[in-house]
Structure formats: structure tokens, C-alpha cells
Amino acid sequence: MPVFEKVLIANRGEIALRIHHTLKSMGLRTVLAHHAVDAGSPAALAADETVELHGATPVAAYLDIAQLVEACRRSGAQAVHPGYGFLSENAGFARALEEAGIVFIGPRADTIELMGDKVRARNFVAERGFPVAPGAIEDDDPATFVGRARQLGTPLLIKPSAGGGGKGMRIVRDLAQLESEIATARREGERYFGDGRLFVERYVERPRHIEVQVLGDESGQVVHLWERECSVQRRFQKIIEETPSPALTGKQRHDICEAAAGIARACGYRGAGTVEFIYGAGGEFYFLEMNTRLQVEHPVTEMVTGIDLVREQVRVARGEPLAFAQSDIAQQGHAIECRLYAEDAAHDFRPATGKILRWQAPAGPGVRVDSGVREGQAVTAAFDPMIAKIICHGATRDEAIARSVRALQDTVLLGLTTNARYLARVLQHPEFMEGRADTGMLARCAEELRGAVLEEADTDLAIAAAVLSDRELLRAVRSVPAMHAAMGAWRN
């Protein structure tokens, strides 16, 4: 049974801090590996020790396997938690650690490899009788790929074999565009994943994204921790997630969760993972992919089950058996996560950068905020624009929505544009309130989700704030004798 007392966190931002908190609560020591740009981040300040990583760019530093292995050696860390993103789904990293005698807190390298290849994963799942959408895989016979794709009929979805995160995905509604869209998807696949191989699937209309949290131990025990719905997306990226899904009936929930646990069992899954499905308006669901890591949206599951997923990851990595059986895992109430992004929703979600001048996280009953920023820190274009996750729990879905709206209104982040108010508008939109949101909602409802034009009184308030914080202006105005000042107020 591997024993470790010191864990290196190979990540940054909110997830690094969140992992640190659980590790500390388990009596472990933490080492944060970070690039110089994150030296003053809350995670770096909280960690017991830090090791600086170097790289041509900050992202390159966090992706440097050799440096991270060396950082473990130097700091004496006996295990690594990779968080999400970066090296969390890199089989080479898991192997390099294993060779160095360091525990990777995650699944086995071969599981990462299997699920990291979207085509292999799809075949694996289909061969074991789990549902996949009708599709055509380029590698099966590259010469006939376009023809086979054409035969499926529209609408089609083109995906890179090595893909993820919506990168390089293309919807084709007109077969005349099939070949040019394939060319574009291939270029993006090559750029993002260094792999231009593709596959196409029947595109499910009004698709909803439903995923299931699973947890497996070394001995092959697997449980699911229910589903999360992540249908509210912009550019194929989730911005609001919740559990339970308002789309599912009791039977569907059971079926989809059992299918996920079955897939995890079939690959001997170890640790925390997520099986993603596309769910259609007719109640059909198809395997999409499996993420072999902790998800960004894992807190909603923690809120309704009371289970700390990072704690369970660590326990499994130590070789301990799961502490609970499927029947012990209940969903209590409803939880919603909103991702606070540095972006301008009014201008096609373009990323915003700047220095955080004021940051006041919301608080209150049922409110959890996972963030990794502090005042004075700069949000740059180097990383993903997520600033914080605002997670709210309620006894009912309506209560969770109400608490989330309130929390977003109470979120103070000054210095750069965020999507806080946009998120609140999405939560209050009838499609979301009635539980009808699908992955096309944000694009379809773009007009209705636009912010109201500022009223005169609000403009007055904004201008008064600007005037009253303009020291140079106030000093100049104060130096004018009162009588002249009064004259200045007259109209010509």
C-alpha cells in the first residue's frame, strides 16, 4: 500500500488551492509547483512549500514533465495531484512518475491512453454494448471516410480523434460543406492536439450534456456519484453545471448512471473519473467521452453527496478500498455551479484581461466559492479566463437558482470585465428556469440574454463614482473659489 506524506500539486489557480485544502485536512504536506507569474497566487501562498518551474511560456512550464519529476525529487514529494487540464490526462506523465517511484493520483496510464483516444474509447464502449451515436471513423479506412460520413446524412458533427474541450468540432448541416469543414477540423486538430485524424457522428438535435461522476478503487470496485448536467455552454465550453439534471426521469437517471458505472467497471477504472453523454430530446443518450481526471464542475457533486472527491482520490491512490457502497450515496437537494470568467459576454465572450482591483466573493447559506485569485493579481491572456466557481446548494432547484442569482449579484470583481451578470441572466431565463436548456440555448437566446441598456439614474451613479474617485479633478475643482464655482454651474 503506497504511503505518502507529501504531495506535489501540479496545477495552478482555484483547483490548486482547492486540492491543497483537502490535502491539509488529511494531514498531508503540500508542495506547489508554479511558474514565476503565479508566485503571489493564493495557492502559492497557502502551500507548505513551493518549487518554481521555468518555461518559454507559463503554460509550457506547467507541461514540463521532466521538471515536475525533478521538483518531486528535490522537495521529497512522494505523490502528485495533477488537478484538471495541463498534465492531468497525460499518460506519459503518469508513467514518468511511476518510473521515478512517485504515486500519480489518478487512473492507470493505460486507462488514460484508452480514453484519451476518442476513437479507441468509442469502439471500446460500443463493443461492450453501451450506446454510442451512429458514426464513421477515418482510421477504419481513410480513403472512404468522406463517403461514409456522407452516408450518415445531416446533421453531422466532425470531431478530432485526439480532441477535447470542443476544439476543432464542426457541425455540418449541408453536405456541400462537408469537405471544407473536414479540412478546417483537421487543421485545428493538428494545431491543438498535433493529430489531424477525425471521426464524424450523427449530431443530436437540441442536445443536452449529461455526465456521470464515477469512482473506482484498486480492487475493481466502482460506484457512481450521480449525474451532472452541463448543457449551458458557449463555444462548446460549459459555464453553468448542476445536479440533479432536470431533464431526467427516475428511470433515465438510473439507466445513465448505471451505464457510466458499467463503462468504468469495464476498463478497471481507478480513482475519480467522469463519463460524458449526449442526451437527445427523445430520451436517447450516447457515450461521448470519458474524462480521466477531476472535473472543473466536481463541486456540485460534492454539495449534493457530501463526499469530498479529492479526499477519495487520495484514499484510492493510497490503495485503500472505497469507503462506501452504491446504496450509501444519496443526492441531497440541488446544486448549481456558475463559472466566473474574465470575458465580455456582450462582445462574443471575448477574453478580458487586467488587474484585479477589488475581489469580494459572495457568501451565505449554501454558497461555496472556489477561487484562486486575489486583489492586485493580473489576469493575463496566458491561461484560461476562469476566475472563480460560484457553487450554490438549495433544498430544491428553485432555491439553488435563487441563491445562485443572489450570489452572482453579490460577487464584486472590479478591474476587468466578467460574465457575472450574464450568468445571472441565464439562470433567470425561462428556458433555464424550466429546465429546458440544451447546448444551443446561449446562441439561440443571445438577444434575450443581452444586458439592459443603463438607465439614466445608473449612468448618473457611474459618473458620480468616476468623479468622486478622480483625485486630480476634485483637487482642481476645490481650488476654485466658491463664488466662481457657483458661477460655473450656471448655464450660458
Place this chain on the structure above:
Amino acid sequence: MRRRYLINGQTHDVVVTRGVNGGFSILRAGRRIDARAEALSDGRQRLMFDGQAHTVWIAASEKSVFVHSNANGAIEIETVDAAGGAGQARAGASDTLVAPMPGTVIAVPVAEGDRVSVGQPLMVIESMKLETTLAAPREARVKAVHFGVGATFGLKAILVTLQDL
């Protein structure tokens, strides 16, 4: 004193004068607003004007003031030079392709001297993992490409300059 502010793309001209009771008078759109501020111990400000009090968070950078009220969320108020400033940059937008966000150049499908038509891609940029294609706003000739592939640039950097045919 005059000030020109930019809020959500709208320009507002005001005249600020000394008011009564240590406050200030703001003339805007033909109206006079008597305003006064009081700092609260938790860092918030109480703004009083038109007989009403508003409790807000305020923060200022070199060029902008940000104000958060629970009713409206955060609003950015940019101070622009009354003589032109940001307004002028906008007027000349058809001659220059300005960076809508900071980022990195991924591709430059045109070369200096090329003739381009409306909507033709001039540069592909990436910021925070998001790829954006910047297109020609009008028919023109490419006068200069200011950043090559791999170069990084800041917000509002001039990326490409165009000239009439």
C-alpha cells in the same frame, strides 16, 4: 472642469464644479447632480446624490473607474481625453486593424502590398485558447503587418494597417 467619460461605448461629457457642503456638482445632459461620497469602514463607498444614498464598491486603474452596485453589477467608466482620445481611435478604425483582446498571432494569410476585399481574413489570433479570425473591414491594400506569427500583443495594439487602393 470638464471630463469626457466612456461607458459601454457611449460618450458622456460633464462639467464638474465645487458644490455645497463639501460636495461636488456634476452638470450632464442639461441637468445638475449634487454628489457627495462617504467611505465606509468595510471599503465600500456611500454615494449621495439626488437625495438618495447608494452603497457601492469603487476601484480605479490609470484609465478607468469601476463601480459595483448590487442592482447593476460592475460598470467600467473610462476617462477619455476630451480632445479626442479613445473617440479618435474609433474614427480611424477602418485604416487600422486593432487588437480586440491581447493575444498571440497564429497566422497571417496576407502580405504587405496585398489587395484585400471586405471580409477577407487578415490575421488569425489566439487569446486564452480562443482563436479569432480578423477580417478586412473594407476593400484596401495592406500597408503594413505589425506583428508576425508567434508574436504577442496587447489590447488595442494596431495589428495591420490598410490604405486605399
